[in-house]
Amino acid sequence: MADGPQNPMIRIENLVKAFGAKRAVDGVSFSVERGEVLGFLGPNGAGKSTTMRMITGFLPATDGRVSVGGFDVAESPLEAKRLIGYLPENAPSYPDMSVRGFLSFAAEMRGLDGGARKKAVGRVAELCFLASVLHQSIDTLSKGYRHRTCLAQALIHDPEVLILDEPTDGLDPNQKHEVRNLIRDMGKNKVVVFSTHILEEVDAACTRAIIIDRGRIVANGTPAELRAKSEIAGAMTLQIAGVPDAAARLAALPAARKVEPLGALLRVYPKDALAAAELARSVIELVNREGWKLESMRTEEGHLDEVFRRITLPDTAPAPSTSAVKR
Amino acid sequence: MNTAASHIKTIAKRELSSYFTSPVAYVFLVIFLLLTGFFTFTAGQFFERGEASLAAFFGWHPWLYLVLVPAVGMRLWSEERRSGTLELLLTFPINAWEAILGKFLASWIFLALALALTFPVAITANWLGDPDNGQIVAGYAGSLMLAGAYLAITCMTSALTRNQVIAFILSVVACLFLILAGFNPVTDLLTRWASPAVVETIAAFSVVTHFDGFQKGVIDTRDLLYFASVIGFALFATSIILRNRRAG
Structure with a gap:
């Protein structure tokens, strides 16, 4: 067939x-x-x-x-x-x-x-x-x-x-x-x-x-x-040397939701999943326009375990017995 | 149908060989032969009876099998359930009844082998006297049917539980009922309250009543039918139990 x-x-x-x-x-x-x-x-x-x-x-x-x-x-x-x-x-x-x-x-x-x-x-x-x-x-x-x-x-x-x-x-x-x-x-x-x-x-x-x-x-x-579906999906992680107000400038981008400092790195989250491409474009544009010294940059793909936790976890009620399922 | 036969054969072969790859088979055979010997010659007073028959031998079988047959059959399904192989077995492209029959036949063949190894008793009787060998053959046939009936009941209880000990105890109790329903001391007791017709009906369900015929050398179709129906019923119940167990 x-x-x-x-x-x-x-x-x-x-x-x-x-x-x-x-x-x-x-x-x-x-x-x-x-x-x-x-x-x-x-x-x-x-x-x-x-x-x-x-x-x-x-x-x-x-x-x-x-x-x-x-x-x-x-x-x-x-x-x-x-x-x-x-x-x-x-x-x-x-x-x-x-x-x-x-x-x-x-x-x-x-x-x-x-x-x-x-x-x-x-x-x-x-x-x-x-x-x-x-x-x-x-x-x-x-x-x-x-x-x-x-x-x-x-x-x-x-x-x-x-x-x-x-x-x-x-x-x-x-x-x-x-x-x-x-x-x-x-x-x-x-x-x-x-x-x-x-x-x-x-x-x-x-x-x-x-x-x-x-x-x-x-x-x-x-x-x-x-x-x-991960929260981190589409976020940009950058390392920029010698620009103290970089975080604030990045946060001001229309496609950005928030900026999170991670040690020497800055992580810019997109407004929503659809804004990821726009965010990447505008971040690169900003870096080029300002002539910032970019040491590293990557786009996050998102983590499955985070997605998994978010959609399966909310179970604070007493767990239902699983013994019936496991023979 | 040809494939059904080959499935049954494959399952029976595997089951039978699993008896012999573990010490179970040998321990069982030795104990079985020792016990039959003890009951026949010592408790049954085989020699003192002064008759050339195996009455002293067969008379004990309903009681001897009461313990030994459940010991052989208790693992049949409970072990499959405990180890999870039941899931393998029942997801092969076979019908459940083929597996049930295959496993039952394997254990029955094993019991037949144990019974066959008691041949020295028959030889002894022939050497010392001149017994009716037809009666001995009938006795063996009856004993085999009896073992089959107990075994089918053990199959059924074994399908009920993952625990072999529970399966053993349940089968002993069930088989004991089948003995007691026709056991003389019990029927005598019953006649005090119930009419003879009722007592006779109850006794008709007993293995003892139907096994007696074989011992006397009579292979009656009614007795054969009785044992066949006990086996058929118990195996059918096994299939129902397995189906419902799978349903959770």
Whole structure:
């Protein structure tokens, strides 16, 4: 079937999951096209895992629809599940099995036999750097290896859709880097949805990010678009030598909202997001006109963590119990 | 259907091999054989009876299995739930009943193996006397059905909880009810209050009533049907429990 805006690989419409009175996921809608890597962000207990469990068909939705590759997950679960590779939270596996045994088992469950199975196991073992531990029993492995074993299981049938719940959790920085590269490569011709609470991963791997808080989507856009929501986005940071009234002059610019001294630096904030370009122009004009000695200047891109905090934090009320969400 | 069979086989194979990669299988087999030996020869007075039959052997099975079968089956689903592998298993492109049947069959095969290893008892009886071997075969068949019924009940309780100990206790209690409903001291007690028809109906639900036939060498379709329905019902309940658990 043809992909495209009419037929996105993953389409989620008004998805709701209620655990008793608590709505862990509360009216979430989005779709993901082939070639996209969607980062799923949110504080703990925001509903990330619950949403992913509904996409993979592990949890039935209370309301709303999920379709994967055109198959409704509730109506044709087997067809939908065939397209999906899934790394659940905490990367579970059978500790009494060897890595090879476990991957073989996953391949067999995916309908791969004989030579195809062997080839698939070899391929994912290489992809996830497991070749050296293939014969080892999983319970003797370190957390990083166990994690990658479960990731390898998700890739065994070369799925069209990858759903990864915290794929870099518990990995060391090198392994994190490798997994991010893997995700980015996969995303080129597949669909990848992964959850994280590490914001740098959004820049490192995502083409788009969704921030979810208390079961609702609070932001949806490219990493650049999200960063632009930051207060600091578009601000100019300058170092000017020997001009005592520079701060006041800069603050007087029509596009400037305020000037903040940061040691030897001055940071000029734009009036609003739209004024960023105008601010840059007028600052440069001012510097040139006055012949100020400019030692450094940069335009701030905005910080995702600031955006994240601002749109997810205001939660001073007693935190709702998240135990219902975490099985 | 062919794919269903291969899914069941794959799951059963994995489950069965997991018994043998841990000490569980060996500990169980040794204890099972020691206990059957003790009950048959010492408590059951196999030799003193002076009859060439395995009544002393099979008579203990409902009680022996009461503890041993839940010990084999308690981890089936609770362990999957505890470790999170349930999420893997149920997001593979398979039907839940294939997983339920696969895991049940694996444990049943394991129990069948344990039971098969008691063959020296049958040989002893044949060596010392001239027993009715048809009766012995029927006894083995009945014992296997009995183990299957207990095991299916254990599957069901195991799906209820992430805690193996709770699963064990619940299955022992449930199986105990199935024994007591037809256990002579209990039925005798019941006849004081209830009409014989009521007592008989209650006894009809008991494994003991249906296991007795096999011991006497009679394979009655009604008894087979009884055990098959207990297994079918318990496994069906397992699927309902798993579905509702997933619903939170």
